[in-house]
Amino acid sequence: MKPFHYSRHKLTGAERWRERFFEILPGFSSWSILIGLVALSFFQPVLAALIIILFDFYWLLRLFYLTLFLMIAYVRLYLEGDTNWPERIRKIDFLRQKQIDHNQSVRGWKARISNWVFRGELKKLHTAGTLPPLSKDIHHLVIVPIYKESREVVEPGVKSYAEGSFPAKQILIVLAVEERASEEVKRAAEDLRRKYQSVFFDFLISIHPDGVEGEARVKGANATCAARLSQKYLNEHKIPAENVIVSCFDADTVVSASYFACLTYSFMVCPQRERASFQPIPVYHNNIWDVPGFARILEMGASFFQLTEATHPDRLVTFSSHSMSFKALVDVDFWPIDMVSDDSAIFWKAFIHYEGDYRAVPMYVTVSMDVVDAGSWWQTSVNVYKQKRRWAWGVENFPIVMRGFLRSSNISIFERFRHGFKLFEGHLAWATWPFILGVMGWLPVFFAGQEFSDSVIYYTAPRIASLIFHLASLSLVTTIVLSLLLLPKNKKKHSVFRYFLHALEWLAIPVVAILFSAIPALDAQTRLMFAKYMEFWVTDKRRA
Amino acid sequence: MTKILRRIVFFFFVAVFFIGAPKIVFYALGYSYRHGSESGLVKSGLVYLSTTPPGATVYVGGRRYRDATPAIIRDLLPGNYPIRLVLKDYEAWAQTVPVEPAKSSVLGKILLHPKKPDWSMRLSDQYEDIVLVPDTKYFLLKKKNQADAVQIYDWKEKKAKPFEDDPAKVQSFFKAKRSVDDTIFLLDENGKFSSGRGGEVIVKQSVLGFLYDKKNHKTVIWTKNAIGLVEKIKPKKELGVLQGSWSVQWVFKQGQRISQAFWAHDGACILFQDQSKVLMLELETFGAPATYELLETKYQSHIFYSDESGEVFYLDKKSGNLMSLEVIPKWKVLEIPFTLLQEKEKEAKVARV
Numbered sequence: 028m029k030p031f032h033y034s035r036h037k038l039t040g041a042e043r044w045r046e047r048f049f050e051i052l053p054g055f056s057s058w059s060i061l062i063g064l065v066a067l068s069f070f071q072p073v074l075a076a077l078i079i080i081l082f083d084f085y086w087l088l089r090l091f092y093l094t095l096f097l098m099i100a101y102v103r104l105y106l107e108g109d110t111n112w113p114e115r116i117r118k119i120d121f122l123r124q125k126q127i128d129h130n131q132s133v134r135g136w137k138a139r140i141s142n143w144v145f146r147g148e149l150k151k152l153h154t155a156g157t158l159p160p161l162s163k164d165i166h167h168l169v170i171v172p173i174y175k176e177s178r179e180v181v182e183p184g185v186k187s188y189a190e191g192s193f194p195a196k197q198i199l200i201v202l203a204v205e206e207r208a209s210e211e212v213k214r215a216a217e218d219l220r221r222k223y224q225s226v227f228f229d230f231l232i233s234i235h236p237d238g239v240e241g242e243a244r245v246k247g248a249n250a251t252c253a254a255r256l257s258q259k260y261l262n263e264h265k266i267p268a269e270n271v272i273v274s275c276f277d278a279d280t281v282v283s284a285s286y287f288a289c290l291t292y293s294f295m296v297c298p299q300r301e302r303a304s305f306q307p308i309p310v311y312h313n314n315i316w317d318v319p320g321f322a323r324i325l326e327m328g329a330s331f332f333q334l335t336e337a338t339h340p341d342r343l344v345t346f347s348s349h350s351m352s353f354k355a356l357v358d359v360d361f362w363p364i365d366m367v368s369d370d371s372a373i374f375w376k377a378f379i380h381y382e383g384d385y386r387a388v389p390m391y392v393t394v395s396m397d398v399v400d401a402g403s404w405w406q407t408s409v410n411v412y413k414q415k416r417r418w419a420w421g422v423e424n425f426p427i428v429m430r431g432f433l434r435s436s437n438i439s440i441f442e443r444f445r446h447g448f449k450l451f452e453g454h455l456a457w458a459t460w461p462f463i464l465g466v467m468g469w470l471p472v473f474f475a476g477q478e479f480s481d482s483v484i485y486y487t488a489p490r491i492a493s494l495i496f497h498l499a500s501l502s503l504v505t506t507i508v509l510s511l512l513l514l515p516k517n518k519k520k521h522s523v524f525r526y527f528l529h530a531l532e533w534l535a536i537p538v539v540a541i542l543f544s545a546i547p548a549l550d551a552q553t554r555l556m557f558a559k560y561m562e563f564w565v566t567d568k569r570r571a
Numbered sequence: 572m573t574k575i576l577r578r579i580v581f582f583f584f585v586a587v588f589f590i591g592a593p594k595i596v597f598y599a600l601g602y603s604y605r606h607g608s609e610s611g612l613v614k615s616g617l618v619y620l621s622t623t624p625p626g627a628t629v630y631v632g633g634r635r636y637r638d639a640t641p642a643i644i645r646d647l648l649p650g651n652y653p654i655r656l657v658l659k660d661y662e663a664w665a666q667t668v669p670v671e672p673a674k675s676s677v678l679g680k681i682l683l684h685p686k687k688p689d690w691s692m693r694l695s696d697q698y699e700d701i702v703l704v705p706d707t708k709y710f711l712l713k714k715k716n717q718a719d720a721v722q723i724y725d726w727k728e729k730k731a732k733p734f735e736d737d738p739a740k741v742q743s744f745f746k747a748k749r750s751v752d753d754t755i756f757l758l759d760e761n762g763k764f765s766s767g768r769g770g771e772v773i774v775k776q777s778v779l780g781f782l783y784d785k786k787n788h789k790t791v792i793w794t795k796n797a798i799g800l801v802e803k804i805k806p807k808k809e810l811g812v813l814q815g816s817w818s819v820q821w822v823f824k825q826g827q828r829i830s831q832a833f834w835a836h837d838g839a840c841i842l843f844q845d846q847s848k849v850l851m852l853e854l855e856t857f858g859a860p861a862t863y864e865l866l867e868t869k870y871q872s873h874i875f876y877s878d879e880s881g882e883v884f885y886l887d888k889k890s891g892n893l894m895s896l897e898v899i900p901k902w903k904v905l906e907i908p909f910t911l912l913q914e915k916e917k918e919a920k921v922a923r924v
Contacts (some may be wrong), residue, residue, distance in 0.1 A: 080599055081592055088584050339577065359828065483601030483617050483673050486643050491599055 033376040034365050035423070035560075038243070042430060047558070049426030051552055053451060054556030057549055058459040065403045068470035072479040076471040076488040082463055083495045093335050094502040100334040100391075101509050106141050107391040112288035113192050115145060116162045119295045122149065123158050147422045148296045154296030160270045165197065165291055166228065168257050168273040168353060172203040172249040176278035178215035180397070183313070184280050185219055189226045193287035199260070201231045201246045204251035231260065239364075244562050247362035247369030250275050254353075254361050261353075271353035275362070275369075279397040280348045281313060289392040290350050297388050304351040304387045306343060308334055311398045312515045316525075317342050320532035321539045322411050326398045328536075328544075329418075329474065337389035342449055345374040345387050348394045355385070367561055368421040375424050378446075379431035383438035395515075408543075416457055416547035420554075420561050424493060458548035461540035468492055507533050601673040603646040614672035617645040618652065622681040623836065624900055627658035640681075648661055650873050650885055661685055668857055679856045680839035684863065689900075694724070694893035697822060698886050701873045701893075710875045710884065724893065726880060731893075742924060756781055756790065756801070766817055768889065773801060773817045780832065787838035798823040798832060798852060822860050823852055833876040842876050842883060849874055849883060851898070866896055 032038070038046050057151075067075040148432040152158070159165075170186055173181060189195045200223065202216045216232050224230040242248040254273065261271060272294050286307065294300050303549070311326035336343050345351070347370050356362075359380045362369045378385040403409045428450060432443040471479065472489065479485055507530045514529075554561060597603075603615045620629060621641035629636040629644070632653055636644055640656060647670045661683040668676050694712070702711040702721075705870040712722040713729065724731045756766045758842040764778040765771060773794065781792040781801070799819040822841075832843035841852040842865070849865045868874055869886040876883040881899030886892065 062821060075598060077596060080595060084595055085588060088588050092580070092584050341574070481674050481677075483615070483645070483675055484599050486617055486619060486646070486675050487599045487601065490643070491595060 030378050033359075033363055033372070033379065033427055033431070034366055035427060045312055045430050045433065046426050049429045050423075050558065051556045051559075053422050053425055053454045053458075054549075054552035056451075056455055057552055060455070060459050061462055061467070063471060064467045068467070070476045072471035072475060073482060073484055076484050079468050079471070080461065080488055080491050083468065083492055085459065086464065087495045087499055090499055090502045094505050096335045096338040097331055097509065098505065100308075100338045101512070103338075104334070104391045104393075106137050109137060110141050110285070110289075112285050112292050115292045116288060118145075119149070119152075119159060119292070120162050122153070123161055134303070138368050152296050154394060157300075159295035159296045159300060160207075162291055162295065163197075164270050165294065166261075166266055166271050167193070167198040167287055167350075168201065168261070168271050169198060169292070170201045170203055170250050170252070170253045170257070170273065170275045171278055171280075172205075172246045172275070173216060174205045174208050174249070175211060175212065177212070178218065181215065181278050182219060184276065184278065184282070185223055187281045187458065189223060191282065191284045191287045193291055195226050196228055198287065199228045199231070199255045199257065201257050203233050203235060203249045204233050206237045207241055207532065217373075219566055220357040231256065233257075241364065243365040243367075245363075245365065245367050245369065247366055248364040250351075250369065251361040251364050254356060258357060268357050271354075272305070272350050273353040273356050274348070274350035276348045276394070277396055279313060281395045282307075283393050283395070286392050286394060289390050293388055293390050294352070299384070299386065301352045301354045302377070302381050302385045303355070304345045304349055304377070304385075305390050306333070306337065306345050306349045306387045307390045307392050307394045308337060309347045310393045310395050310513065312395045313397045314400055315398060315514065318400045319404050319407055320529070321535060321543065322398050322400070323529070324406060324510075324532050324536060325411065325415070325539060325543055327506075327513070329505065330513065331509070337391070340386065340389055342445070343387040343389055344371050346370055348396065351377075352487055355381075366423060367417060368423060371421050372424055372427075375428045375431070377426070379435060379438075382435055383442055411543050415543050416551050417561070419454070419457060419548035419551035422548075422552055422555055423560075425454065426451050426555075454548065454552065458545055458552055461537070461545035465537045465541050503533060503536070523538070576608055580893075601645075605648075613648060615646045616672055616674045616676065617643055617647060617656065618668050618670060619643050619675055619677045619679060620654070620656065620681065621679045622656060622658070622664070622683050624658065624661075624683065627661070627664070627683060628657040630655040630657065641679075656681065656683070658683055660687070664823060666856060666858060670793065678855055678857075679838055682836050682840060682851075682853065682855075685900075688865070689897040691868075691895050691897075692887075692892050693729060693884070693895050694722075696722075696893070697891040699872065699891070699895060701875050701884065701886065703873065704874055717848040722820060724884075726875065726882070755783055762794070768789060769816065771817060774799075779829065782832060782834060784834045784838050787834075789834070789838050791832050791834065791841055792819065793826075793829045793832045793843065795828055796824060796826040797821050798826070798829065798843060800854075822854065823862060824864075831873060833878075835876065835878055837878065842898065844868070844874050847871075849885060849890065865898065 034044055035050075064075060064078070067078070121491065171184065185200065188198055188200065202219065204213055204216050209565070213234075220232055221228045231253075233256045235249040235252040239248070257273075258268070261268065272290060274290070290305055290307075293305050294303075297303050297305075308330065310330045315323055333346055336346075349370065351373070355377050356373070359373070359377045361377060363372045366372045374385070374387055399407060399410045399414050401407045429447055432438065432447055435443070472485065475485060510533070511526055511530065551561070576755065586783065600615065601615050602612050605611055617770065619641070620643075620862060625640050627640045629640060629642050631644060633655075636642060647798045649670055649672045651663070651667050651669050653667050662685075664681060664683055666678075668678065670676055689801050696711045696712075696714065699715045700713045702713060704710055708725055708727040709723050710726060712721070712724050722731045722733055756773075757763075757765050757767050757770075758778055758781060762774070762777040762779065764774040764781065766773060774794075777794040778792050779794055781790055783790045792799050792801055792893040799821045801814060802818050802820060804818050806892045823843075826845045829843055832841055834840075835842040835851065836855075839853070839855040841854065843850055843852065847867050847870050849868055850862050851865055853861045853863075866885060867888045869888055869891050872886045872891075874883055876898070880897065882895045882897050884893060884895050887894050
């Protein structure tokens with residue numbers, strides 16, 4: 028059987044029709060839900076009110092469920108905050124060398140819990156019998172695609188890779204520059220190479236030629252070009268792909284000091300390390316205080332979503348900056364070169380390639396990126412909208428994944444249904460929930476005729492909705508507290524008043540969710556529905 | 572977190588949903604569980620009470636209800652409930668309210684009457700009459716046999732100024748304004764009241780005036796002895812011809828010489844003048860509309876009322892001074908909750924008199 032073609036292009040016959048059907052399905056479903064609810068509110072207000080009440084109740088339970096796991100994930104992030112990852116790596120090396128580590132002393136309750144988790148992971152690794160290579164043999168390949176980003180945006184990231192607790196001499200940096208990038212960007216890349224080459228194992232610059240046949244103007248094409256160059260380089264240096272972990276970072280990604288150590292540990296301790304991606308918690312702290320409030324809470328929301336997802340490894344999908352086994356990347360023939368959402372696409376491509384034997388492993392360590400900032404409030408709003416639409420364009424994976432699932436016989440029906448439904452429901456919720464919660468809920472009352480306004484439900488429905496929203500505020504308060512706890516502590520000192528204002532910003536979430544989450548998602552799904560495919564749009568990021 | 576624990580939490584939430592959802596649906600639809608020997612699900616109704624001013628204590632069948640107005644009394648089994656509202660410095664309000672299964676009985680604009688009316692003297696001169704200038708913030712005050720026989724009174728600013736123009740022009744202006752309502756209804760010199768478009772005769776004769784409430788699409792008409800509400804009904808076809816799309820519900824018939832009427836309290840009341848008495852007719856009721864006297868005005872003089880100010884302006888019975896009485900305490904009118912903003916005016920079941 029021919030390997031699955033993870034692309035919407037060059038399809039023929041039934042495959043093309045299947046692709047179009049699944050391209051239409053999310054947008055059609057979202058619009059049907061929204062229009063259907065409006066029509067139902069007008070013609071059958073009692074039924075509409077009942078549906079909305081049930082939905083509100085379902086949403087409340089989902090919210091509590093997510094908040095519970097958000098708290099658990101935050102506690103885990105907090106517990107692992109002081110973990111000595113190099114020490115852990117050393118212990119796994121001991122295991123590999125069949126030596127006994129006599130240094131067992133653990134102090135403090137945080138360390139005890141963390142150590143308990145560690146022992147469990149070691150036990151799993153031991154049971155699986157797939158011992159990892161020694162840490163000294165493991166190399167990191169970091170690919171940073173660049174197009175418009177200035178040196179001020181890129182350098183803090185490169186610096187953070189060098190200053191971590193994992194030896195920089197085992198890290199190979201590749202700045203993947205687009206050929207069409209300006210001379211200034213190319214010069215900056217060269218300057219960085221000169222400055223940092225001696226710090227790392229090596230520092231390469233790849234130039235991705237413009238207009239290659241079969242490629243779209245997307246980040247994945249640039250990253251793939253760099254990965255192919257790196258493959259040659261690693262072969263020349265006789266470094267096996269099995270011992271390489273590749274990280275594809277946005278240009279503004281600044282990793283925490285323990286990132287590469289934690290990644291190395293996660294790679295070593297994972298029994299199926301060659302069939303795994305490693306997902307850190309993305310936070311947007313680089314310029315968090317310099318952007319409008321709505322952009323701040325949106326990115327906080329994205330971080331929280333990823334934190335919650337981290338507690339469900341069996342359904343975790345890679346997002347934004349992440350890492351993976353280089354062998355897996357080579358096996359699946361690198362990132363898609365014609366898709367915008369390369370971050371999640373690479374997971375699904377590997378998942379289908381390995382017939383479901385692929386996973387995303389959560390890492391309780393952060394990578395920090397920039398919040399979109401275009402200078403002015405209005406331009407930032409426009410750019411945030413475009414960025415969210417690009418994220419929502421991840422819906423382009425749905426038709427391809429569904430085709431892959433239909434073709435696959437080795438992935439269980441349950442797994443196919445579970446992943447397919449989650450992907451579909453996730454995009455549907457993204458586009459419709461804020462509308463249903465913020466607008467649709469009021470429509471039956473708005474359109475109320477005499478008959479409906481005489482009914483009990485006309486009075487009970489708003490009461491029930493009000494109770495549900497009051498209960499939901501418990502989640503909001505939890506979210507506000509966690510957002511304050513997650514904020515960077517050492518960069519700038521801000522007054523209590525500033526923190527108070529930040530907390531108040533969360534009250535705008537219903538409006539922000541409609542304008543910068545639901546509408547961009549609906550926009551993306553509608554474009555896919557009408558086959559108006561998107562290309563990559565580089566987000567403006569500035570440093571003050 | 573182990574997979575098992577995650578599953579336990581997941582199924583716990585699923586169970587909560589499947590147990591809670593039917594309960595919520597039943598509650599929303601007005602079902603409640605009846606305990607005791609006849610236990611089981613019963614379809615209940617509710618009563619919604621909102622007063623001006625708010626905060627009145629609610630007694631249902633003699634028992635104090637936990638919430639003050641505005642209040643929703645739910646889970647009521649079908650039947651008639653004596654309801655009493657009590658607020659300090661206001662007259663108690665009492666009525667029997669019928670409750671039907673899965674229906675709401677709405678009394679959303681109950682006007683409580685103060686024990687001590689709030690009169691104010693506005694102008695101390697002696698006036699003969701008040702002349703209305705509709706759709707403006709003015710009315711005219713007429714004096715007898717004086718150089719400045721007419722004054723303009725700004726009822727929003729509560730200020731008077733001399734009117735130097737010819738009073739006849741004022742009358743013509745008054746008539747011109749009336750024509751706005753004439754596009755909907757027509758009233759001829761013989762008191763024939765008919766619809767403006769179809770020309771359907773609604774009342775053949777004796778109608779003295781009418782007032783259309785644009786906001787609530789309600790119309791009140793009055794004759795010498797009666798006050799009626801003009802209602803649109805579904806036309807019936809008899810012998811292939813559409814018959815009667817309008818009807819009049821006479822809600823007050825004991826008048827002596829009714830000369831004026833105004834919509835008050837957002838269409839929930841009618842304020843009218845009968846001879847020298849000014850009365851309020853309350854329509855927000857499930858029984859017969861209640862009428863009570865507000866004041867007495869100077870013989871053969873008119874009054875002015877605007878729902879915007881909530882005050883009725885009149886001439887003192889003895890002195891002829893311009894007085895005002897606050898009928899609707901505007902600062903005490905409750906902001907209607909959002910969910911009720913769009914409420915269609917509940918057509919209170921006003922019994923025919």
